[in-house]
Amino acid sequence: MLTNVKLNKNMRSVSIVGIGATPFFNGVENPTYKGLTNGELFGHAALDAMADAGVEPRDVQYFFHGSANPHVLNHCITPNLQVADWFGMRGKGSISHSEGCCTGYIALEEAVFAVASGAYDIVLSGCSEQGTGMPDGNTPAFMRVPLTSEVLFPDLDSIFDRAYGRYLGGGPGMNHDDWINYYAKENHLSKETIDDVLAHQAYDFRRAAALCPRAIRRKTYDEMAKEAGYDDVWEYMRSSNNPKMTQYLRTSSDSCVADGAAACIVVPTEMAKEFTDKPVKVLGIGASVLDAIVPHLEKKATAEAARQVFELTGLTADDIDLLYVNDFIGSSAFLAAEEIGYLPKGEGWKYVLDGRIAYDGDKPMNTNGGRTSYGHAFGASGMADIFEAVTQMRGEAGERQVKKLPKRTFLRGFGGAQNVRAIILESDF
Amino acid sequence: MSNERIKTEEFWNPEHIVEKFWNGLKDGVIYARKCKECGAIEFPPHLACNTCGYHETEWTTLTGKGVLKSFVFTGVLNARLELEDRGLKYVCGEVQLDEGPDINAVVLGINKKKAREIEDKLPVRVRPVFYDMGRYTTLFFELDE
Numbered sequence: 001m002l003t004n005v006k007l008n009k010n011m012r013s014v015s016i017v018g019i020g021a022t023p024f025f026n027g028v029e030n031p032t033y034k035g036l037t038n039g040e041l042f043g044h045a046a047l048d049a050m051a052d053a054g055v056e057p058r059d060v061q062y063f064f065h066g067s068a069n070p071h072v073l074n075h076c077i078t079p080n081l082q083v084a085d086w087f088g089m090r091g092k093g094s095i096s097h098s099e100g101c102c103t104g105y106i107a108l109e110e111a112v113f114a115v116a117s118g119a120y121d122i123v124l125s126g127c128s129e130q131g132t133g134m135p136d137g138n139t140p141a142f143m144r145v146p147l148t149s150e151v152l153f154p155d156l157d158s159i160f161d162r163a164y165g166r167y168l169g170g171g172p173g174m175n176h177d178d179w180i181n182y183y184a185k186e187n188h189l190s191k192e193t194i195d196d197v198l199a200h201q202a203y204d205f206r207r208a209a210a211l212c213p214r215a216i217r218r219k220t221y222d223e224m225a226k227e228a229g230y231d232d233v234w235e236y237m238r239s240s241n242n243p244k245m246t247q248y249l250r251t252s253s254d255s256c257v258a259d260g261a262a263a264c265i266v267v268p269t270e271m272a273k274e275f276t277d278k279p280v281k282v283l284g285i286g287a288s289v290l291d292a293i294v295p296h297l298e299k300k301a302t303a304e305a306a307r308q309v310f311e312l313t314g315l316t317a318d319d320i321d322l323l324y325v326n327d328f329i330g331s332s333a334f335l336a337a338e339e340i341g342y343l344p345k346g347e348g349w350k351y352v353l354d355g356r357i358a359y360d361g362d363k364p365m366n367t368n369g370g371r372t373s374y375g376h377a378f379g380a381s382g383m384a385d386i387f388e389a390v391t392q393m394r395g396e397a398g399e400r401q402v403k404k405l406p407k408r409t410f411l412r413g414f415g416g417a418q419n420v421r422a423i424i425l426e427s428d429f
Numbered sequence: 430m431s432n433e434r435i436k437t438e439e440f441w442n443p444e445h446i447v448e449k450f451w452n453g454l455k456d457g458v459i460y461a462r463k464c465k466e467c468g469a470i471e472f473p474p475h476l477a478c479n480t481c482g483y484h485e486t487e488w489t490t491l492t493g494k495g496v497l498k499s500f501v502f503t504g505v506l507n508a509r510l511e512l513e514d515r516g517l518k519y520v521c522g523e524v525q526l527d528e529g530p531d532i533n534a535v536v537l538g539i540n541k542k543k544a545r546e547i548e549d550k551l552p553v554r555v556r557p558v559f560y561d562m563g564r565y566t567t568l569f570f571e572l573d574e
Contacts, residue, residue: 001479002479002480002481002482004482153510154510163447163473164447164450164473165473165533167562167565167567168473168532168534168535168567168568169509169511169512169521169534169535169567169569170521170522170524170532170533170534170535171521171532171533172507172509172521173501173503173507173508173509173519173520173521173533173535174501174521174522174523174533175507176506176507177501177507178499178501178523178533181499181500181501182499185499244504245504245505245506246501246503246504246505246506246507247501247502247503247504248501249504249506254506292533293473293532293533294531294532294533295498295499295523295531295532295533296523
């Protein structure tokens with residue numbers, strides 16, 4: 001692959017001035033949320049973001065709708081126009097986009113481009129996904145049934161190149177464990193050590209999710225172990241209560257599918273203080289995309305996207321106070337942290353074992369719990385991470401607030417086998 | 430006058446690259462493209478070169494021989510259902526072909542015992558398997574022992 005992209009500074013600096021998010025939840029089992037539709041979810045997140053920015057729908061000029069799989073999950077291929085009426089934007093310009101589980105991060109990139117170019121001043125970017133269910137036949141949207149593995153599993157293959165890779169087969173099979181396998185060999189770590197590292201990581205992310213009202217999984221592993229009759233939580237994590245799903249990953253390192261939506265409002269930085277006392281500037285976004293047929297694609301694309309954004313901003317990983325990694329493959333979290341330089345090369349696993357990447361550690365990550373605990377509403381997950389990042393940077397995260405108020409946050413978007421984005425945010429107050 | 434107009438097919442009649450690749454596998458031939466500028470092999474075949482970014486490539490064929498550099502077993506989350514359905518023993522791994530290309534591939538015939546034998550000997554030699562999937566033939570690999 002070529003690595004000769006040099007990002008230019010945007011024509012206008014862009015800042016986030018409003019954020020909104022629904023909780024992540026199970027929309028076919030939770031009786032409180034069962035029956036909600038895509039327009040309602042997106043609408044609530046959008047109106048929350050507008051309220052946070054102190055604007056009304058009439059003030060917003062354009063919006064983006066992100067969703068990983070609107071067709072299968074919602075029988076819909078133009079969700080932007082189908083949700084617009086829900087939050088007072090009938091007749092205005094909008095677009096739908098879909099980049100698998102990276103959608104929510106690309107949603108910010110799209111909005112930044114729209115404002116940075118000068119085309120618009122007030123843009124909403126939102127993402128919504130109803131990952132737990134699917135339409136109950138040809139019926140109104142509130143009628144949904146659980147998403148079955150018979151539908152989901154074959155459809156998951158649609159993220160892999162249909163010309164070659166899907167049918168040559170290796171890429172889809174390597175998707176989950178390629179990097180952790182490479183890392184274990186490179187650092188001479190036993191499978192037991194890797195198991196222990198991943199258990200500790202899941203444990204600490206769940207501690208954060210337990211304190212996050214929008215997270216789908218809030219019961220700590222200590223509580224779960226006790227309920228299952230284990231005095232030692234680590235014994236529980238190694239037990240059949242937490243079975244292996246791949247060669248390396250147990251259930252605790254697998255994403256928890258959810259429904260949910262999140263949104264943000266972006267404006268030119270020069271106007272940001274008109275909307276909020278605590279604007280967050282988007283310093284830059286690096287991008288790299290590799291199909292799953294490429295060996296070690298996640299490592300390569302993460303390195304390339306990070307290189308671009310660090311080169312653009314002149315920053316290094318030492319300047320980053322907080323990190324989010326889309327970790328629907330649980331091992332991605334600390335591996336990407338190393339690749340970016342947030343954790344030292346070859347030593348990230350020790351940081352995990354020592355609890356240093358926990359929300360209350362000195363190298364905090366995924367303070368909402370990440371995909372394994374906050375939940376994974378596919379296309380909406382990235383925007384939910386942006387919601388959490390801005391919340392932390394404002395110092396408004398309550399019990400899970402990181403120790404040092406973050407000045408700069410890095411988000412590593414990932415998904416769709418695989419799009420990667422590397423975003424750096426900076427508080428501007 | 431309308432009879433003298435150029436037909437669409439006369440100015441745009443591209444080769445069917447994907448179709449040629451899969452039909453080649455049926456005949457036991459592995460098609461690839463070679464960059465006309467840097468000489469890198471583009472595999473599987475595409476229009477342009479992803480190694481140097483030059484726009485033009487030409488046909489070549491590969492032996493299908495190479496080395497397996499790393500591999501993983503799949504589990505319930507990432508099993509290749511089309512292989513499980515056939516009862517195949519397989520791993521997914523990084524295969525580097527002798528002509529240069531490096532891809533994630535399926536390697537047949539490796540069970541846990543064999544995996545333990547070869548794990549510390551990587552990279553190990555592999556050879557192609559042209560596997561009949563019914564409506565198409567695909568390319569897997571096996572250990573070249």
